[in-house]
Structure formats: structure tokens, C-alpha cells
Amino acid sequence: MNxxxxxxxxxxxxxxxxxxxxxxxxxxxxxxANAVRDHHGxxxxxxxxxxxDGVVFAQSTDEVVAxxxxxxxxxxxxxxxxxxxxxxxxxxxxxxxISLDVTAMNKIVSLNTEDQTVTVQAGLTRKQLNExxxxxxxxxxxxPGADASLGGMSATRASGTNAVxxxxxxxxxxxxxxxxxxxxxxxxxxxxxxxxxxxxxTRIFVGSEGTLGVITEVTVKxxxxxxxxxxxxxxxxxxxxxxxxVIQTIQxxxxxxxxxxxxxxxxxxxxxxxxxxxxxTPLLLFEFHGSEASVKEQAQTVQxxxxxxxxxxxxxxxxxxxxxRLWTARHNAYFAGLQLRPGCKSNTTDVCVPLSRLAESxxxxxxxLAKASxxxxxxxxxxxxxFHVLMxxxxxxxxxxxxxxxxxxxxxxxxxxxxxxxxxxxxxGLHKMQFMAHEHGEDALDLxxxxxxxxxxxxxxNPGKIIEPKAKLN
Amino acid sequence: MNxxxxxxxxxxxxxxxxxxxxxxxxxxxxxxANAVRDHHGxxxxxxxxxxxDGVVFAQSTDEVVAxxxxxxxxxxxxxxxxxxxxxxxxxxxxxxxISLDVTAMNKIVSLNTEDQTVTVQAGLTRKQLNExxxxxxxxxxxxPGADASLGGMSATRASGTNAVxxxxxxxxxxxxxxxxxxxxxxxxxxxxxxxxxxxxxTRIFVGSEGTLGVITEVTVKxxxxxxxxxxxxxxxxxxxxxxxxVIQTIQxxxxxxxxxxxxxxxxxxxxxxxxxxxxxTPLLLFEFHGSEASVKEQAQTVQxxxxxxxxxxxxxxxxxxxxxRLWTARHNAYFAGLQLRPGCKSNTTDVCVPLSRLAESxxxxxxxLAKASxxxxxxxxxxxxxFHVLMxxxxxxxxxxxxxxxxxxxxxxxxxxxxxxxxxxxxxGLHKMQFMAHEHGEDALDLxxxxxxxxxxxxxxNPGKIIEPKAKLN
Numbered sequence: 001m002n003x004x005x006x007x008x009x010x011x012x013x014x015x016x017x018x019x020x021x022x023x024x025x026x027x028x029x030x031x032x033a034n035a036v037r038d039h040h041g042x043x044x045x046x047x048x049x050x051x052x053d054g055v056v057f058a059q060s061t062d063e064v065v066a067x068x069x070x071x072x073x074x075x076x077x078x079x080x081x082x083x084x085x086x087x088x089x090x091x092x093x094x095x096x097x098i099s100l101d102v103t104a105m106n107k108i109v110s111l112n113t114e115d116q117t118v119t120v121q122a123g124l125t126r127k128q129l130n131e132x133x134x135x136x137x138x139x140x141x142x143x144p145g146a147d148a149s150l151g152g153m154s155a156t157r158a159s160g161t162n163a164v165x166x167x168x169x170x171x172x173x174x175x176x177x178x179x180x181x182x183x184x185x186x187x188x189x190x191x192x193x194x195x196x197x198x199x200x201x202t203r204i205f206v207g208s209e210g211t212l213g214v215i216t217e218v219t220v221k222x223x224x225x226x227x228x229x230x231x232x233x234x235x236x237x238x239x240x241x242x243x244x245x246v247i248q249t250i251q252x253x254x255x256x257x258x259x260x261x262x263x264x265x266x267x268x269x270x271x272x273x274x275x276x277x278x279x280x281t282p283l284l285l286f287e288f289h290g291s292e293a294s295v296k297e298q299a300q301t302v303q304x305x306x307x308x309x310x311x312x313x314x315x316x317x318x319x320x321x322x323x324x325r326l327w328t329a330r331h332n333a334y335f336a337g338l339q340l341r342p343g344c345k346s347n348t349t350d351v352c353v354p355l356s357r358l359a360e361s362x363x364x365x366x367x368x369l370a371k372a373s374x375x376x377x378x379x380x381x382x383x384x385x386x387f388h389v390l391m392x393x394x395x396x397x398x399x400x401x402x403x404x405x406x407x408x409x410x411x412x413x414x415x416x417x418x419x420x421x422x423x424x425x426x427x428x429g430l431h432k433m434q435f436m437a438h439e440h441g442e443d444a445l446d447l448x449x450x451x452x453x454x455x456x457x458x459x460x461x462n463p464g465k466i467i468e469p470k471a472k473l474n
Numbered sequence: 475m476n477x478x479x480x481x482x483x484x485x486x487x488x489x490x491x492x493x494x495x496x497x498x499x500x501x502x503x504x505x506x507a508n509a510v511r512d513h514h515g516x517x518x519x520x521x522x523x524x525x526x527d528g529v530v531f532a533q534s535t536d537e538v539v540a541x542x543x544x545x546x547x548x549x550x551x552x553x554x555x556x557x558x559x560x561x562x563x564x565x566x567x568x569x570x571x572i573s574l575d576v577t578a579m580n581k582i583v584s585l586n587t588e589d590q591t592v593t594v595q596a597g598l599t600r601k602q603l604n605e606x607x608x609x610x611x612x613x614x615x616x617x618p619g620a621d622a623s624l625g626g627m628s629a630t631r632a633s634g635t636n637a638v639x640x641x642x643x644x645x646x647x648x649x650x651x652x653x654x655x656x657x658x659x660x661x662x663x664x665x666x667x668x669x670x671x672x673x674x675x676t677r678i679f680v681g682s683e684g685t686l687g688v689i690t691e692v693t694v695k696x697x698x699x700x701x702x703x704x705x706x707x708x709x710x711x712x713x714x715x716x717x718x719x720v721i722q723t724i725q726x727x728x729x730x731x732x733x734x735x736x737x738x739x740x741x742x743x744x745x746x747x748x749x750x751x752x753x754x755t756p757l758l759l760f761e762f763h764g765s766e767a768s769v770k771e772q773a774q775t776v777q778x779x780x781x782x783x784x785x786x787x788x789x790x791x792x793x794x795x796x797x798x799r800l801w802t803a804r805h806n807a808y809f810a811g812l813q814l815r816p817g818c819k820s821n822t823t824d825v826c827v828p829l830s831r832l833a834e835s836x837x838x839x840x841x842x843l844a845k846a847s848x849x850x851x852x853x854x855x856x857x858x859x860x861f862h863v864l865m866x867x868x869x870x871x872x873x874x875x876x877x878x879x880x881x882x883x884x885x886x887x888x889x890x891x892x893x894x895x896x897x898x899x900x901x902x903g904l905h906k907m908q909f910m911a912h913e914h915g916e917d918a919l920d921l922x923x924x925x926x927x928x929x930x931x932x933x934x935x936n937p938g939k940i941i942e943p944k945a946k947l948n
Contacts, residue, residue, distance in 0.1 A: 114725060114830035157670040168668050170677075171645055184917040192826040193858045194642050195895035196631040196681055197913055198902055198940050199922045203644075203677030207670055224727035251588060253698035255729075294768050352666040356588035384667045421669035428672055439671055443658040447929065448673045454928035455921065466672050 010464070011096040014053045018074040022056060022098075025066060029057040040099035043086040044146070044334075046345045046393070046401070047430060052079060052093035057101045061177060061185055061216040067100055068214060069183040071460045079462050080210045082123055082149030087348050088429025090156065090209050094464045100214065102151060108132055109217055117174055117191055119219040122151025138222040141166040144425065145331045150218040156427035157207030161330060164250070164383030165257040165289065166223060168425065173206050177217035181456040191219060204451070209427055210462035212455040226257075226289035230299060231323045232314040234306045239263050239282045239366055239378065243359045245302075245309035246284065246382045250355055252305070254298050258287035259383040260330055263366075266337065266377035266390075273336030274329035284311075284382075285330055287323070330379070337377045337390040344374075344392040347404040350432075351415035352386035352424030364414050365389050368407045374400050386424035413438070428466045436467060484938070485570040488527045492548040496530060496572075499540060503531040514573035517560040518620070518808075520819045520867070520875070521904060524566035526553060526573035533578050535651060535659055535690040541574055542688060543657040545934045553936050554684045556597055556623030561822050562903025564630065564683050568938045574688065576625060582606055583691055591648055591665055593693040596625025612696035615640040618899065619805045624692040630901035631681030635804060638724070638857030639731040639763065640697060642899065647680050651691035655930040665693060678925070683901055684936035686929040700731075700763035704773060705797045706788040708780045713737050713756045713840055713852065717833045719776075719783035720758065720856045724829055726779070728772050732761035733857040734804055737840075740811065740851035740864075747810030748803035758785075758856075759804055761797070804853070811851045811864040818848075818866040821878040824906075825889035826860035826898030838888050839863050842881045848874050860898030887912070902940045910941060 014032075022030040031037075032054045041051035053076075058064050071078040077097025084091060093099060105121035106128060112118065113136050120129060127147045129140050142153060143160035152158070154176060159168035166172065175189040178201075188201035205213055236242040239261070246259055262270065267280050286302060288295045303314055317323045329336070338346055353361045362378070369376045369389065380387025389411065391404040412422045412435050422428075422435040436445055448467050452459075488506075496504040505511075506528045515525035527550075532538050545552040551571025558565060567573060579595035580602060586592065587610050594603060601621045603614050616627060617634035626632070628650060633642035640646065649663040652675075662675035679687055710716040713735070720733050736744065741754050760776060762769045777788055791797045803810070812820055827835045836852070843850045843863065854861025863885065865878040886896045886909050896902075896909040910919055922941050926933075 112828065112830060114721075115828040116725070117828070157668075157674075159668055163668060167645075170668070170674065171641075180917070180921065184920075186915060186918040186921065188918065190890070190895055190913065191828045191893040192860075192889075192895045192898065193828075194631075194633055194637060194644070194826055194860065194898050196824075196897045196899050196901040197895045197906065198681070198910060198919075199686075199925055200631075200644065200674075200677045200681055201914075201918060201921060203674045204925075207672070207674055212673075224725075226727075247588075251590070251698075253700075291768075291771055293771055294765075297765055297767055350670075352668055354586065354589040354591070354665045354667075356586060386666075386668065415666075416664070419665040421664055421666045421671045423670045424666065424668050425670050427670040432671065436672060439664065440675075441660060443654070444660040444662065444675060445672075446658075447654065447660060447675060450928040451673055451678075451925065454924040 012076055013096065014076060015074050018070055018076060021070055022054065026056055031055050040081050040101065041093055043084050043089065043091050045087055045089040045429065045431060046347045047089045047092055050092035050094050052099035053096045055099045055101055057104055059104050061179065064100065064179045064214050064216050065183045065185060067098060068179050068181065071098060072182060072458060075458055076460060077463050078460055080151065080155070080214050082152035083125060083146060085146035085148050085152070086429060087426045088431040090427060090429040090465060092430065094430070105216065111136070113138060115191060116222045117219055118222055119217055120150050121217055122215045123149050125149050126153065133222065137225050139225050140220060140222055142169055142172055143331065145334050150220065151215045154206050154215050154218050155209050157425070159381065159425040161258045161260055161327070161381060163381060164259060165255060169206055170203065172221045173202055173218060174221060175219040176202055176205050176215050178205055178213040178215055180213050181458065181461055209429065209465050211452060211466055212461060228292045228295040229287065229289055229323065230295050231285065231287045231317040231326060232299065233278060233283055233285055234314050235279045235281045235283045235312040236310055237281060239362055240359060241310040242282050242284050243362050243382060245306045245311055247355050247358060248305045248309065249302050250383055252301065254301055255290070256286065256298060256302065256383060257289040258285065260285040261378070261380040261382040261387060262333065263378040265375065266333055266379045269336040269340050269377055270329045270333060273339050274325065274332055276325065276329055285326060333377070333379045334390065337392060340375050340377070341392040345395045347391045347393055347401070347408065349389040349408050349411050350386070350423045350426040351411050351420060352384060353415050353418045353420030355385050357418035357420065358382065358385045361414055361418060362387060365411055368410055372407065373403060384424065385420065430465065433467065486550055487570065488550060489548050492544055492550065495544055496528065500530055505529050514555050514575065515567055517558050517563065517565050519561055519563040519903065519905060520821045521563045521566055524568050526567035527570045529573045529575055531575045531578055535653065538574065538653045538688050538690050539657045539659060541572060542653050542655065545572060546656060546932060549932055550934060551937050552934055554625065554629070554688050556626035557599060557620060559620035559622050559626070560903055561900045562905040564901060564903040564939060566904065568904070579690065585610070587612060589665060590696045591693055592696055593691055594624050595691055596689045597623050599623050600627065607696065611699050613699050614694060614696055616643055616646055617805065619808050624694065625689045628680050628689050628692050629683050631899070633855065633899040635732045635734055635801070635855060637855060638733060639729060643680055644677065646695045647676055647692060648695060649693040650676055650679050650689050652679055652687040652689055654687050655932065655935055681901070683903065683939050685926060685940055686935060702766045702769040703761065703763055703797065704769050705759065705761045705791040705800060706773065707752060707757055707759055708788050709753045709755045709757045709786045710784055711755060713836055714833060715784040716756050716758050717836050717856060719780045719785055721829050721832060722779045722783065723776055724857055726775065728775055729764070730760065730772060730776065730857060731763040732759065734759040735852065735854040735856040735861060736807065737852040739814070739849065740807055740853045743810040743814050743851055744803045744807060747813050748799065748806055750799065750803055759800060807851070807853045808864065811866060814849050814851070815866040819869045821865045821867055821875070821882060823863040823882050823885050824897045824900040825885050825894060826858060827889050827892045827894030829859050831892035831894065832856065832859045835888055835892060836861060839885055842884055846881060847877060858898065859894065904939065907941065
């Protein structure tokens with residue numbers, strides 16, 4: 001955690017003139033109270049709290065502009081804050097400054113059912129969105145475990161269980177409204193399904209983790225609710241067999257909507273936390289979307305593949321409420337895992353590799369975890385080559401932290417060497433900065449740095465995340 | 475064409491030391507011969523030729539590095555050259571300099587059938603690629619009309635008839651090898667299906683039209699050849715009816731692989747050029763991909779929709795050779811159109827709008843063209859809201875050029891006001907720069923300019939394209 005200590009020395013205290021200006025404009029929606037700062041200075045990462053100096057609760061893009069301009073004027077760090085569900089320390093105020101809470105910006109701005117797009121304010125969460133559009137016959141598929149905000153999901157290039165069929169935020173963000181570091185409001189694209197009109201500003205901000213601009217509105221694609229849905233569980237004797245089944249399913253081009261791996265420990269945790277009675281061996285959760293005929297056909301193909309790979313019988317979740325229980329359990333895998341060791345903190349890995357290398361990657365994880373001194377679970381969006389190890393650590397044991405970081409390091413190194421990535425969907429934040437040079441090379445990092453310098457020359461936007469600036473500012 | 479005259483005043487002649495260095499390294503693969511310069515100074519755009527001062531035929535990324543470094547050292551423009559099939563003047567050497575021909579870089583670097591990706595050199599064309607991988611059971615779907623190079627397709631964010639199902643180059647480029655303006659070689663990403671590891675360098679270079687770096691290798695997604703394919707033609711009395719059918723097809727979520735519009739003039743042109751006997755009314759070309767059952771189901775759904783919209787009977791192209799003839803005719807629509815008026819040049823539009831606005835957009839085009847003094851055709855990737863008007867102009871008539879530009883202007887203005895774009899797939903080049911401010915706003919353009927300045931501070935990479943630099947260099 002040396003980087004954190006260094007960063008803390010860069011703290012820039014709030015000048016009294018700026019405090020006065022924030023109080024004047026935001027009144028009780030600007031807070032320096034300890035409880036409020038504390039709430040905005042921690043996330044789901046294993047890092048200790050790092051408090052902002054103040055929190056602004058914004059209600060509009062114009063208010064975001066005002067805050068960004070003040071931060072620019074006084075050279076103060078600004079960190080956008082949505083659901084606070086980061087696993088990698090994105091929102092920790094390592095240099096102090098302002099946490100910009102956009103949770104009150106949670107309205108649908110415009111819904112275009114004919115074009116299957118919706119524009120929402122950045123603070124709206126994925127569940128809120130789907131509840132509000134349920135009657136349209138459309139849905140938004142991207143589903144990280146947490147009920148994250150659309151702004152945060154854009155900023156981390158999030159995905160989830162549906163990505164194997166519907167893509168990630170990279171493919172599903174149509175356009176963003178962004179407040180730039182100098183307080184301008186831009187829209188990154190229009191709503192056409194495709195465009196070749198200049199640089200892809202949308203994709204520059206998707207995954208930029210608050211370091212290039214503040215996302216205030218998000219336009220995303222929606223999809224027709226499938227005519228037919230069916231879900232099933234298939235148990236395997238080993239994780240390896242389950243992974244082989246997934247690889248073959250994807251390679252055959254089956255348009256599967258979801259295929260999720262849980263190892264035995266994750267199943268045990270899920271059974272306890274979500275009151276399920278799943279057989280406690282490694283398993284795959286499948287979901288098929290399409291017409292009645294297509295769903296039947298997909299299911300049959302996958303059942304045959306599973307059998308060849310050593311899978312047991314499919315257990316079908318026929319009723320919508322059964323399917324919901326199953327997927328809620330999967331989405332709660334993180335919290336279920338934490339309950340396996342009360343009081344623990346999780347160090348969560350997120351490697352993603354080409355499918356041809358997935359078996360060896362998961363095999364390595366299994367071997368490493370078998371030797372570990374702490375409990376763990378494995379869950380994964382294996383259709384995308386992405387899986388998570390939750391290492392359940394005693395928060396008061398530096399030794400366990402060091403041990404877990406060694407395992408993370410081994411997994412990431414294997415993943416990058418297998419032409420994969422240190423993070424499939426959680427983002428870099430603070431935790432993965434150490435792997436950026438290995439993954440991208442110094443010359444590519446230099447390009448990223450020059451992009452950051454071009455878009456945020458004062459380094460006020462979530463400073464110290466993703467990459468270190470070339471020359472330390474301030 | 476005032477912009478062109480201005481640009482020509484910025485020409486930077488090749489210094490003799492640089493010429494000597496190029497001759498020493500490349501011998502006969504560096505040419506200043508008029509015929510070679512002429513070939514590299516024109517494309518399929520309506521603009522007059524603008525010749526580079528010299529042409530280098532590169533055979534490797536290392537050679538590209540050498541040329542980029544020389545251009546940097548002597549402050550000389552460099553324009554990557556692939557198939558030369560740009561419709562918008564991308565490759566015209568408006569400031570002179572070096573045309574970097576990569577057509578000899580046309581090898582497959584690595585094929586990963588298990589991961590369904592292939593890495594190719596930038597000069598390989600889409601047809602060459604598909605011929606070479608045919609035996610793998612996989613195919614690469616992106617198909618602009620021309621047999622463009624993968625590098626050029628990446629640089630213009632190209633798409634084509636399959637984009638409605640398989641996406642564009644934006645969605646299908648996995649990673650790029652790029653030579654930066656200072657001669658570094660970077661790889662923009664690894665081969666994992668998804669990643670949240672930092673800024674999306676891949677998407678920054680996709681669509682950057684040679685202005686941010688030189689693409690030397692491209693990794694793209696491949697797809698399993700569908701188990702079943704069927705194609706059909708459906709005639710309509712009016713373009714409007716055909717468009718209504720498309721809109722409903724997409725909104726129902728039918729996973730159609732291709733749906734292409736041709737107006738009556740385009741059908742006449744296609745019949746003559748490709749020796750077909752299509753009924754000469756507006757029509758839609760459909761193609762369905764999937765399992766046998768799924769293809770049947772899709773076709774039935776679309777047939778019912780077409781009937782409701784006033785469509786005539788489907789005519790099926792059952793045999794692969796019949797389908798190929800049909801799609802070859804569609805891909806040759808541009809050249810077929812040109813033959814309607816021998817000796818003409820085409821001014822080709824490329825607007826793309828949200829589907830809900832497509833009917834009014836095409837209706838406007840139909841009305842404007844009915845009043846025009848020159849012949850024209852309309853073809854379109856209507857499932858994406860994208861269509862092209864080919865206006866067939868007497869190259870010696872400035873009046874027709876002005877008239878065609880007025881129509882283009884009207885169509886683009888309507889498209890942008892309908893939340894669409896001035897270019898769905900052809901790119902900006904020289905021709906669409908005039909619309910960038912309307913489409914993006916000056917503040918977004920300033921961000922694009924700062925990106926260009928950050929990545930190419932000397933402005934040597936395809937200068938004068940996409941956007942004007944903030945301050946004129948040199």
C-alpha cells in the first residue's frame with residue numbers, strides 16, 4: 001500500500017473561499033460532516049477508507065459544471081460518486097478533495113421505445129431503470145452483481161452475467177453527456193446505431209473511471225424482452241469439466257444469454273445466503289433467450305455438450321420466480337461469499353482470458369486456492385473468459401493480505417501472458433495500477449498519459465487512478 | 475472546395491536529405507514517379523487528385539516505424555494507403571508528403587480458431603481474409619462494398635450489409651498494432667473478449683482515419699459460418715413501404731443478418747451491371763442466419779411483416795450461387811450506379827439516423843432527388859438506419875456539383891437534427907468536415923482537437939482530415 005501513502009502526501013486541502021462558495025450554492029447539499037465524508041470515502045474494495053474533504057449532492061448537469069469549475073479554480077480533486085459499489089478503490093479520495101454524489105440524479109431523461117434506447121441521469125441504478133421500463137417490453141441487460149449506477153457502470157466499462165449475449169457497457173453505451181475538466185458540457189455522440197463521424201468520444205469516456213470527465217447522462221441500448229426464457233443448473237464433478245463445457249458452447253456459436261460458473265464453495269455460500277438447495281458441486285447456471293423454438297434448440301444443444309463433458313442432469317427453473325431466485329443468488333455471490341467468514345474483507349480477482357486459455361487459468365486458480373490459508377470462492381462469467389476469485393481475509397491479518405496479493409499476482413501474470421487482461425469488468429481503480437505496464441507496455445501507457453493530460457491538464461479529475469501521471473503535478 | 479485550396483498552401487516539400495534516406499532504405503520501393511504518385515493521389519471520392527510527393531511500399535511494421543520517424547524528423551505529412559477505396563477523400567495528399575502503401579502487408583499473422591479471432595497485417599483485404607479462412611468454418615462479416623483493406627476499414631470504422639447482425643468495425647476490432655507519431659509500436663489491447671483495463675486505445679484508433687497513428691496489424695472477431703442461410707427479395711410499390719417493413723422487423727427483435735434497400739433506379743442499375751432479372755420496383759434484400767429452425771422462423775415472421783407493409787411475394791435465392799450473385803450485385807451497387815451515366819462521378823451521401831426517423835429521412839431524399847437535374851440511386855443498410863444516395867454527376871459541370879452538395883446538405887441537416895450522423899460508415903475525410911461542428915458541437919470538437927494534438931503534436935499524420943487543428947501548424 002505504499003502508493004496510497006505517497007498519494008496521501010499529495011492531499012490538497014479545501015481553501016476557505018471554495019468552502020464558502022460551495023455553501024452559498026449548495027447549502028445543506030454540501031457537507032463536511034464526518035459521517036457523510038466517511039460514507040463517501042469507502043467502497044467494497046479491501047482498501048482502508050480515504051475520506052474526501054467535502055461532499056456535494058448534485059441535482060443537475062449545471063450543478064456538476066459549477067462544482068467542476070470550482071475544483072478547477074482552486075485546483076482541488078473531484079471524484080464522482082454513484083452507488084459506491086467499486087471493488088477496486090475507484091472512489092477513494094487518496095488526494096482528498098470533493099466527492100460529487102450524483103445519486104439524486106436518478107431520472108429517466110427520455111425513453112425511445114421505437115429506437116430501443118433510453119437516456120438516463122448518471123445516478124440511476126440498473127435495477128431502477130429496469131423497474132421503470134418494465135411495461136415497455138424492453139429491458140437493459142448489463143448486470144454487475146451490485147445495483148450500480150449507470151454512470152458508474154459506464155465509467156468502469158462494467159458487464160455482468162448477460163454480457164456473453166448482449167455485450168458490455170462498451171457495446172451498449174450509445175452516447176454520454178459529460179462535463180469536461182474545464183466545465184464544458186458535451187454530448188459524445190448522437191443516437192444513430194452507428195457512425196464514422198470522427199474520434200469515438202463515447203468509448204474514450206467509457207472505462208475512464210472519472211479521470212477524463214464527469215458523466216452526467218447516459219444513453220444506452222435496450223433489448224426486447226425475449227419471447228421465451230429458460231434457465232437451468234448443471235452440476236459437474238470438477239470445475240475443469242464445467243469450463244470445458246462452456247468453451248465448447250461458445251465455440252459452437254450457441255447464442256446463449258448467460259452461462260455462469262460457481263465452484264463448490266460458492267454454491268455452499270449461495271445455498272446458505274439465499275436459502276437455496278443446489279447440489280454442492282461445481283455448477284453452471286445457464287439461461288437461454290429467444291423464440292420458443294430457438295430456446296428449445298439451444299437448450300438441447302447445450303445439454304448434449306454438457307453430457308459429453310461429464311455434466312449431470314439439467315435441473316430446470318421453469319417459473320419466473322424460480323429463475324429470479326437463481327439469478328438473485330448469483331448476483332449476491334459476493335455478499336454470500338463474505339458470510340462464509342463473518343467479519344472478513346474480500347480481495348477479489350477479475351482476470352479475463354481468451355477462451356482457449358480459460359481452462360488453464362481456472363486450473364491455476366484452483367491449485368493456488370487449495371494451498372491458501374483462508375477460505376475462498378470462485379464465480380465467473382465464463383462465456384467471456386472472465387472469472388472472480390473471492391479471497392476471504394481476516395481484515396486484521398497483514399499476512400493474509402500479502403498471501404492473497406501473491407495469488408492475485410500469479411493469476412494476473414498468467415492471464416496477461418495468455419493474452420488476457422488483469423480486469424474483465426471491475427476496472428483498474430487503485431488495485432490494478434500495478435499491472436498496467438505489464439498488460440499494455442510503457443509506450444501504450446504513455447499514450448494513455450498524454451490523453452489524460454490533454455483532457456485534464458490540471459489533474460483534478462479522480463487523480464491518482466488508472467495511471468500515474470508522467471510528471472507529478474502540484 | 476475552398477478548404478482544399480487553403481490546404482494546398484500548407485504543402486511541405488520533401489527535403490533532399492529525406493529523399494536520400496528513403497532511397498537508401500527502400501530502393502525501388504520508394505517512388506516519386508508521376509504514375510505512382512497519381513495512383514496514390516486519388517480515390518473514389520468526387521474530389522480532384524491531390525498527389526503525394528512520394529510513395530513508400532512498406533513490408534513490415536519496422537519499415538512503417540522508419541518512415542514515420544523520417545516524416546517526424548523532417549516534419550512531412552504521412553498518409554497510410556490501403557485499397558484506395560475511400561469515398562470521402564481520406565487519402566488525398568492535400569499537404570503533399572508521403573503516401574505509405576501497405577498493400578504488401580497482406581499476411582495472416584495468427585489465426586485462433588478456438589477463440590474465433592484472427593490477426594492480420596493492415597493491407598489484407600476482407601475478401602482475401604475470407605478466402606484464406608474458408609476451411610476453418612469461420613468467417614469475417616464486415617463487408618463494405620469495396621474489397622477494402624482491414625487497416626482502412628479499421629481507420630474509417632467501416633461496416634456494410636452484415637452490420638445489423640454482427641456490428642461494425644467498432645464492435646469487431648479486438649486489438650490493433652499501431653505505430654505512433656513518434657515511431658513507437660504499441661498494441662492497443664489483448665485478446666480477451668472484454669477488459670476494463672484503462673482507456674480504450676483500440677476504439678480511439680478505430681475511426682481515426684490515419685490521423686492518430688498508423689495501423690499495421692488488426693485483430694478481429696470471426697464468427698461460425700451459420701448452419702443455415704437463406705436469402706430473399708421482396709418488392710414494394712414505394713420506398714416508404716419498404717422502410718416501414720424494416721423498422722418493424724428490427725423493433726420486433728428479429729435477429730436478421732442482412733436487410734438492404736434498393737430503390738427502383740438502383741435495381742435497374744443492378745440488373746444491367748450484374749445481369750440480374752429483379753423486378754424493377756423498390757425492394758428489400760433479406761438474409762437470415764442461424765439453425766435450420768431459427769432461419770425458418772425468422773423468415774416467416776418477416777414475410778408476415780412485409781405483407782402487412784404492402785410487400786409482394788418473397789422470391790427466394792435458395793442455392794449458394796444465387797445468393798452470391800445477389801449479394802455481389804448489392805456490393806457492386808456503387809459501380810452499377812456509375813454505369814447509369816457513363817463518364818459520371820458520384821457524390822455519395824451516407825447519413826444514418828435512429829430507426830424511428832428513417833422513414834422521414836428517406837422520404838426527404840426521395841423528394842429532393844425527384845427534383846434533381848441528374849440521375850441518382852438509393853441503396854441502404856436500412857436495418858441500421860443508414861442509407862446512401864448516389865448522385866451521378868457530370869464531372870465537368872460545377873452546377874451539378876453545387877446542386878448535389880445542396881441535397882447532401884439538406885439530408886445531413888435533417889439527419890443530425892433527427893439525432894443522427896452525417897456519416898454511418900464512410901468516414902469524414904475531407905467531405906464531411908463541414909458538418910462536424912453541427913453534429914458534435916464546438917466543445918466536443920475541441921476535445922477531439924486536444925486528442926489529435928496529444929497523439930500527433932507535429933500534425934504529420936494525415937493532416938487536414940477529420941478536424942482542422944486549433945492553431946495552424948507550420
